[in-house]
Amino acid sequence: AAIQAYGAGAGLVVMQILNSAFTGEETDCGSQGGGRSAVYLEDSFVRMDTLSITENSYGAFLRSSSGYLTNSTVTTKCNAIDTNSHLVTNGQTQTFVISDNTITPTDGAGITAYDGAIVVAERNTISGAAEGSGLGIRSSMVEINNNVIGPIGGWNGIWVYGESDVSAENNTILNTAKEPVLIGEYHHKDQGWNVPSPTKARLYFANNIVSNNTGTCNSVAMYGGDFACPAFHVYMSSATFIGNTVTNNLGDGFRIKGGIVNAQGNDIQVGGFAANVSLYDDNYGNKYGSIAYFSENVYTNASQIYNVTESRVAVQSEFMPDPTGAALYPVSLSWGGAECPWDTTECIRAPLTAEWPPKFMPLSMEVNPNATTFTYSDVQNFDRSKIHIQNQNTAWGVQVEQGELVRYQVKADNSQVSDALVTIKDANGKPLYNMSTDSYGYTPWVTLPSNFHIDTNWNHVATDSGEDSCGDGSDNDGDTLIDGQDPDCQNGGREMPTYTVDAKKFGKGSATDDFTLTGMIDEVISLTNIAPSVSIDQNDGTSFARSIVISGSAHDGEAGPYFNDYDSWLKQFGDVKKVQIQPHGKVDWYEATDTSGANGEVNMTNWPYKSWSYEYDMGNHFEEDVTFRIRSFDGLDESTVITRVFKLNINAPTIVLESPLDGSLHDGQEVMFSGTASDDYSGVQGSDIRDIWFSVSGPNNYSANYPGNSGGGSVWSDSWNFSSLPSGDYTFTVWASDSNYCHESVDICSPDVVTITIDNDNRIPIIQISEPLPMESIRADEETIISGVARDNDGQVTRVEVSVFDLASGIELNSGPDPITSFQPNGAWMVYWDTSDLIHDQQYEVHVKAYDGVDYSLVQVVRVVIDNPTDADNIAPTFDPTGWSDTVTIFCDEKSSAFDKCGSGVEIDLLEFFNDSDGTGPAYSHMVFDIYDDPTNALDNNYASHIRITAEGKAIYNPMDSMYQTSSEISDWSLPGVMFEARDIHDSANYSYQVNFIVKGVAFSAQRVDSGSVTFDDSALFEGTGLPNSQVKARLLKGDIQLNTTTVDADGTWEMEISSSQLGDDGDYSIYFAQDGQFIGKDDNTKITLNSGEQLTDGLATWIWVLLAVVAIAVLLGVGAFFFLEFEEFEDDDVDAAMEQQKEEDPYAWAKERAAEQAAAAAGQLAAAPAPVPAAQPQHPGWIWDAQTNQWVADPNYTPPQQ
Incomplete structure (x- = not known):
């Protein structure tokens, strides 16, 4: 080659060959001829302009290369321009453009595109090719526009085979030795030919001029020898022919063998058949019938118009010329084999190229397996009498379908819908047409059979009586009755065919209509669209500082979950175009931001506006409740509007x-x-x-x-x-x-x-009341005991003062106990209180304070209820605190809006703690229960509105009954300090201890607490939180297979193990967790992956393990010795201080320690009396130590100092 380049111009710099002339030597063609290309490029991108290549074997050869060849003259002996494959740069495929050239090979082809080439050939003049074709295309993608091709002395104007996709428009093809256009190589069974077997291929051929097709073609294997070359030869391939003009053509207009053709608006001069349509039999039991659609074509000089053998043909809107020569019928239909399905080898099937249907082809890729089918409508100069039928051993081999023109306009919301998919099916659900609408929403006119005819009396025509839809052996109206079985075929009637039309377009909706065909149809079908949905994450009452920041999700069509990408696409069948927000006080709607990152695509896990956000600045507004409205829009319909009322917070308190x-x-x-x-x-x-x-x-x-x-x-x-x-x-x-x-x-x-x-120099004394207990019901008695403990950490308690107040009048009683000056060594004290004359069911407060000679303690108060019934023998209800919990926690799901988000709440059976020993009848009838309302505490005023007490004595608190309406904050639903009251028939009452109903929000969570691979003896351990008693399930993402399940414990936590046996074979597994419709690891950004199987690791040497063990034992011994010494240093004072601190922190410590202190007091009485110890120096003037009574008494000789 004059120029050879490898990898040139593949980057930013383009290789250029400009204004150059190349001459060489015209050696023979072929691999043995020794010919060379003037320019050889490999893996390169080149611009070639104004070249002259003459007197050389080959012109330019581009292997895996792309670029441009323009304004040049290429005159060679062999192929002028060869391309093989294409260049790929940065993941982008590149095209080779051949334009405005004069290409004249003496023997070879003008342009070849082989094995993945991507070529655009335009405005070229190609001629010569005494042993080749104008363009030879194999397994490539080529566009051929505005070229002049011919004369071609060797073979075809355009020769296409292999898996090629070719488009040719506005070309002129003239004076070719063989077919002007051949797609699919039919010589693969002929001797001397080395071409591949047929594969799918597709051609779009529009607005071209073909002239002077006078050659003779030959194939012994396919056609038995010579035949006049057709203008268009389609062999086991797909092709669309639209608006072409053919003149001086001595062969068939179309020769279609095992192919699929869409021919519309062509003007063809014909020397043989206008369309010769036949099957391809591979002689191995496979027959492939052709599928052809003809509309608005014009034929002249045809010996016969349509000659169809074991194929499917539809003709509409044409003038059927009379045949010329010896033919009597313009249409000939034949079935050459035995009857299918009795002989299955005779059944025909759709061609393999149906995977690539022709462009704009309205017919479905279906054939009738046991008949040649000819469908027609709106054909002038034609009726059934002009159809010749030739059956061979079967009455069903040919079926004539006389039809009506059908067209639909698809609309959505009264607007035309372009590119909608419209499918028409027969009564048995078999698709007949698959069409797309044009820019005005119209489908093409198509023909639907309104009557069906077969030649039942074997006279080669289907015009006789009974040869209609009542004798075609088919159920045409979908009522499962065939021919004479159908009542429609009685009394001179016939079956009227019914059809179903399905129309749909993503984002516009879908529609289905059933109809009976009685005449031409030109109707509108309106799509039904499912409105989108939208949700918002923030609840009513959410507070925002100055700016309202909200978020949520939206989807079109049906909600998930979705099984796969197609399921998501099909169920949504559209996407949300926008989410709109109407801020407080505004008339206009504003668009939210799509944060899904879906980029307009819909799949199983993501779609537009799956997540969205919106922020609105209200810093210049005043504080109030603000109303926001949210909706979504899918291009046609709007969702239901969601309204939220938020709390706007502008200024700090x-x-x-x-x-x-x-x-x-x-x-x-x-x-x-x-x-x-x-x-x-x-x-x-x-x-x-x-x-x-x-x-x-x-x-x-x-x-x-x-x-x-x-x-x-x-x-x-x-x-x-x-x-x-x-x-x-x-x-x-x-x-x-x-x-x-x-x-x-x-x-x-x-x-x-x-x-x-x-001033904390003197530590004030500490006082506790042990008896009575708070809200205890006390039976009126002359000697009601009040007891407790008084201590002073930096001295001693000298007296305890007791005051009793009538809560009804607020007045202190004069009949209260005297001060206590006698104490046990442990500080215990006791005094009697006469309650015999106090009012029944009246509340009294006992105030107790201790004095250490300098300061008083804090006043301890206990409130009691006097039980002084008219029936002195009545036994008041009792309260047994055994098993009573001072705090009960209720968990509520933060993410749920369901009414069972708090489960069933909490239930306390009061009969397990209250008892009326002298009650009669069932236990639940002994007492009446109520919620105690403390008059001094405003917090419990509405407790009775939110806690239910059943007739059986069960107290039930579920925040979702009513409490949720008071606040959007779950923590505000807690009810602290709840007390229950039990009252018998004599009006004697008793009260429970306080119980705190604590409501906590819990969110579904999951995390793995260990790490590493999952093996036979080492499972993966997960834990998390959730709503108590809910089921947590682990599933595989792929296949949605359940692995394990567990129940959330009462404390809102859960644990789960996943073993290798549950996962299956070794490998990586993506899993997710589900609880009550919530997912972790499935439709969020969380990814949970487990690896099942042993991991290979290198072990440590044995001496290293021994050394580590010795060091570990030494460390443990050292730590043990250290803790032993530390334990020896603890003192009782520290323990007492810690216990005292714990008591101070627990407001109910006195109640919990009551039993222990009583036991300690009793033990003190049994112990030996301590020796009398007089005070060496009395620190309290007016008081002296009495050794006999072992206590302080008033000093009779004390004289106060003079003021």
Whole structure:
């Protein structure tokens, strides 16, 4: 070659050959001829312009190369331009463009495109080719436009075979030695030919001119010898011929053998048959009938118009000329074999090229296996009498279908729908036509059979009586009755065919219509679209600071889950075009942002707007409840509008600290903080003051940051216990937080700051009441016991004072017990209280405080109810705390909006704890239960509205009964300090201990707690959270096979093992977890993969393991010795202090320790009396130690000091 290039111009720089002339030597063609190409390129991209290649064997050869060849003259002995395969750069396929050239090979082909070449040939003049074709195409993609091809002295104008896809428009083909157009090589069985067996191929041939086709073709194997070359020869391939003109053609117009042809609007001068349509028999039991559709074609000089053998042909909207020469009939239909299915080798099937149907082909890729089928409508100069039928050994071998023209216009929402798929099926569901609509929504006109005719009396025509739909051996109307069995065929009637039309387009909808064909149809079919859906993640009442930020999901059509990508595509059958938001107070709608990343594609796991978000700035608005409306749109319909009412939070709350005063001094144990707080919000959610926060700093680097125990509110108070802290100055920073601002930190809030002085030099005494218990029902008696324990950590308690208040009047009783001055060594004390004259069912408060000679303790208060019934013998109900829980937790699913999101709530059988020993009848009739409403506590005012008590004495609290309506925050559904009341028929009552109903939100979660591969002896362990009693299932993503299942425990947690036997063979497995319609690892961004099977690892040497074991034993011995020494250093004081601290932290510690202290007191009475120990130096003037009674008594000789 004059120029050889390998890998040239494959990057950014293009190789160029410009304005060059090449001459060489015209040696023989072929592999043995020794000829060379002037230009040889491999894996290159080249621009060749204005070249002259003359007197050479070959012109240019491009192997796996692309580029341009323009404005050149190529005159060679052999092939002028050869291409083989194409160039791929950065994953993009490249095209070789051949344009505006004069190509004149003496013997070879003008242009060849072989084995994956991608070529565009336009505006070229190709002639010569004494032993070749104008264009030879094998297994390639080629566009041929505006070329002049011919004269061609060797073979064809365009020769196509192999799996090729070719388009040819506006070309002129003239004076070819063989067929002007041949697609599919039919010589593969002829001797001397070395061509491959037929494969699928496709040609689109439109608006071309073909002239002077006068050659003689030959194939002994296919046609028995010589035959006049047809203008268009289609062999086991697909082809569309539209708008072509053929003149001076001595052969057939179309010769179709085992092919599929769509021919419309052609004008063809014919020397033989206008269309010769036949089957291809491979002689191995496979017969492939042709499928051909002819519409608006014009034929002249044809000896016969349609000659059809064992194939399917449809003709419509044509003029049928009379035959010339010896032929009597314009249409000849024949079946040459025995009857199918009695002889299955005679049955025909659709050609293999049906995988590549011709462009714009309306007919379905179906044939009648046992008949030559000819369907016609709107054909002028034609009726059934002009059809000659030739059957061979079967009455059913030929079927004539006289039809009507049918056309549909597809609309959606009264607008035309282009590119909609329309399928028409017969009464048995067999597809007849598959069509697409044009830009105006119209399908092509097609022919549907309205009557069916066969030659039952073997006279070669189907015009006789009874040769109609009542004698064709088929059920034409879908009523399962054939011919004479059908009542429609009686009394001179016949079966009227019924059809089904299906129309659909993705994003527009679908429609189905059944009809009986009685005449021409030109109708509109309207698609039905399923409206889209939209959801939002945020609930009503969600609070936003200044900007409303919302998110959610949307889908079209039916909701998932989907089994695969096609299932998702089919069920949604459209996509969401936009999600729109109408902000508060606005008329316009604004578009949300699609965050799915689907890029317009719909598959099993993702689609447009599967996730979306929207942000709207409302910083210039005032605080109130704001309403947002959300909808989705799929291009036709809108979804149901969702309305959400949010809490708009603009400004942080403010606070006023009223007490304590700055610089104030405090002793004792606690300081009470109180004040007011305000917030601008005044919507339906009530106060938005969430918490009162305290940040305190003091001596010895003391610091704390905490919210008040009483929560937020416009009026608030909270106590601070400093009993264990050193004296000094403490600075408090106090602020209020709301739903969005200043949680845990001051942030933008304006706090109040106060410094107080704590005097903790004398530690105040500690007092506890052991008996009676809070809200205990006490039987009226002259000696009701009040007992407890009093201690002083830095001295001793000198007296305990008891006061009794009538809660009804608020007045202190004069009949209360005297002060207690006698104590047990452990601080226990006891006094009698006369309750015999107190009012029945009245509440009284017992106030007890201890004095250590300097300070009083904090007052301990216990409230009791006096049981003083008119029936003195009545036994009041009793409460047994055994098994009573002070806290019950209810879990609610945070992600669910169902009414069972909290399960069944909690149920307490009160009859297990209350008993009325003198009641009669069933236990549940002994007492009436109620929720106790503490008049001093506003929190429990509405408890009775949310807790149900059944007739059987069961208390049930389920937040989803009513409590959920009060707040959108799950934590607000808790009910602390609930007490139950039991009252018998004599009005004697008793009360339960307090129980806290704590409601916690729980979200479905899953995580693996171990790692590594799953083996026979090492399963994968997963744990997570979920709604108690719900089923958690592990499944394989592929195949959706269940692996294991477990139940969420009562504490909202679950565990699950997945073994290698559950997974199956070794390999990687993607799994997901499901609970109540929620998924982890399936339709979210979480990916859970398990590897099943042993992993090969290199082991450590034996001496290393021995060394590690020795070191580990030494370390364990050292650690054991260290802890032994540390245990020896613990002292009782530390244990006591820890126990005391625990008691101080537990507000019900006194109730829990009651039994233990009584036992300790009893043990003290049995122990030996301690020796009298007089006080060496009395520290309390006016009091002396009595050794006999072992206690302090008043000093009779004491004289107070003079003032």
